[in-house]
Amino acid sequence: MNREEIISILEEVKDPEIPVLSISDLGILRNVELLENEVRVTITPTYSGCPAMDMIRQDIINTLKKKGIGPVTVQQVLSPPWTSDWITAEGKKKLEAYGIAPPALAHTCEAAGRDEPDHCPLCHSKNIELISRFGSTSCKALYRCKDCREPFDYFKCH
Amino acid sequence: MLPLSSYIIHLADNALILGHRNSEWTGHGPILEQDIAISNIALDLVGQSRNFYQLAAKKINEASPERVAITEDGLAYLRNAGEFKNLVIVEQPNGDWGKTLLRQFYFSHFQYLQYQALCGSEDTDLAAIAEKSILETRYHVKWSSEWICRLGDGTTESHGRMLKAMEALEPWVPELFVAADYEKATADNNQGVDPAALKEDWFNAVNPILNTATLPACAEQQALGSVLSGKDGYHSEHLDHILKDMQYLQRTYPGCEW
Numbered sequence: 001m002n003r004e005e006i007i008s009i010l011e012e013v014k015d016p017e018i019p020v021l022s023i024s025d026l027g028i029l030r031n032v033e034l035l036e037n038e039v040r041v042t043i044t045p046t047y048s049g050c051p052a053m054d055m056i057r058q059d060i061i062n063t064l065k066k067k068g069i070g071p072v073t074v075q076q077v078l079s080p081p082w083t084s085d086w087i088t089a090e091g092k093k094k095l096e097a098y099g100i101a102p103p104a105l106a107h108t109c110e111a112a113g114r115d116e117p118d119h120c121p122l123c124h125s126k127n128i129e130l131i132s133r134f135g136s137t138s139c140k141a142l143y144r145c146k147d148c149r150e151p152f153d154y155f156k157c158h
Numbered sequence: 159m160l161p162l163s164s165y166i167i168h169l170a171d172n173a174l175i176l177g178h179r180n181s182e183w184t185g186h187g188p189i190l191e192q193d194i195a196i197s198n199i200a201l202d203l204v205g206q207s208r209n210f211y212q213l214a215a216k217k218i219n220e221a222s223p224e225r226v227a228i229t230e231d232g233l234a235y236l237r238n239a240g241e242f243k244n245l246v247i248v249e250q251p252n253g254d255w256g257k258t259l260l261r262q263f264y265f266s267h268f269q270y271l272q273y274q275a276l277c278g279s280e281d282t283d284l285a286a287i288a289e290k291s292i293l294e295t296r297y298h299v300k301w302s303s304e305w306i307c308r309l310g311d312g313t314t315e316s317h318g319r320m321l322k323a324m325e326a327l328e329p330w331v332p333e334l335f336v337a338a339d340y341e342k343a344t345a346d347n348n349q350g351v352d353p354a355a356l357k358e359d360w361f362n363a364v365n366p367i368l369n370t371a372t373l374p375a376c377a378e379q380q381a382l383g384s385v386l387s388g389k390d391g392y393h394s395e396h397l398d399h400i401l402k403d404m405q406y407l408q409r410t411y412p413g414c415e416w
Contacts, residue, residue: 049208
């Protein structure tokens with residue numbers, strides 16, 4: 001089993017809060033190393049208090065174990081810090097298809113001084129309004145489409 | 159304890175105690191979205207404190223390998239009030255929504271400046287936590303600043319309540335900028351930050367927002383001799399009550415896990 005094969009197996013490990021995104025899509029899988037006596041997987045949290053990290057750690061170990069890979073250690077690094085720019089282009093497409101508006105690039109948000117979705121992920125209208133800067137998880141804000149009237153999550157620039 | 163370990167515990171305690179205070183709003187927020195907002199901020203702060211406690215435990219254990227190893231949980235759950243080094247302002251009771259928001263506004267602006275300076279710390283572990291946390295604090299600053307404007311420049315009732323909140327929190331502002339010994343020592347080593355150096359930027363950040371909110375400027379006062387120094391373990395009675403709640407389970411069932 002080589003490193004690429006292990007990375008491809010880890011596609012099965014999803015974010016428990018956004019089950020369409022794998023940890024690679026989300027950009028929190030930082031490294032996989034094949035050491036002499038173990039496989040070492042390095043991950044980084046999205047937000048400091050993200051309660052999903054312990055679950056993701058366990059999912060990585062279980063998923064690899066099922067394929068007969070082990071022992072596995074999962075280490076967490078903070079630097080360089082995760083930002084929403086670590087979400088892959090593929091990940092952003094999956095988010096939109098799931099009904100969550102994907103984040104703009106962080107530098108674009110900073111330059112424009114605003115952080116908002118481009119359009120409603122359900123009906124694609126640009127006629128939208130903010131309901132709450134904080135949504136169901138730390139990484140999301142809550143919006144409403146003024147055309148189709150549906151509320152939707154926006155994955156914030158971070 | 160080495161000054162750097164004390165300093166990291168100070169940073170951790172600030173985040174944990176304010177995170178705990180904010181979590182008291184969970185299920186009691188004025189409207190659902192804001193209940194979620196303050197709960198998420200609580201989560202950010204508790205998460206930050208966890209990173210700091212892990213780092214402090216690592217440094218303490220490395221410095222005294224002969225002693226029984228300290229853990230992040232031990233630091234959070236098994237110390238007494240006198241051993242906590244948080245600022246007195248973060249342990250103040252929530253009061254109404256206005257007082258909670260003013261406390262968050264004052265603290266987040268301070269924490270933002272502190273983290274900004276800590277990103278350049280020569281201790282790379284500490285710098286990494288600061289770089290991670292500042293992205294979250296940026297949001298806390300924005301959110302609390304918007305609320306200050308909304309409440310200050312709101313109704314007669316909300317404006318009056320903000321004035322009362324300013325009066326209630328005023329005595330605890332000077333402590334932000336008076337360096338404890340461990341802050342001076344770590345600042346001298348380019349590991350920590352001397353909070354006195356953040357004072358001017360802090361007033362320059364909060365006062366224009368208070369002005370927009372039609373509230374008076376936060377008065378710059380000298381720290382009085384009688385002002386408590388939470389940084390050195392001298393707290394108001396409120397901290398004891400927080401710890402009674404927070405530590406109950408670990409104190410009653412030592413080592414309990416679930």
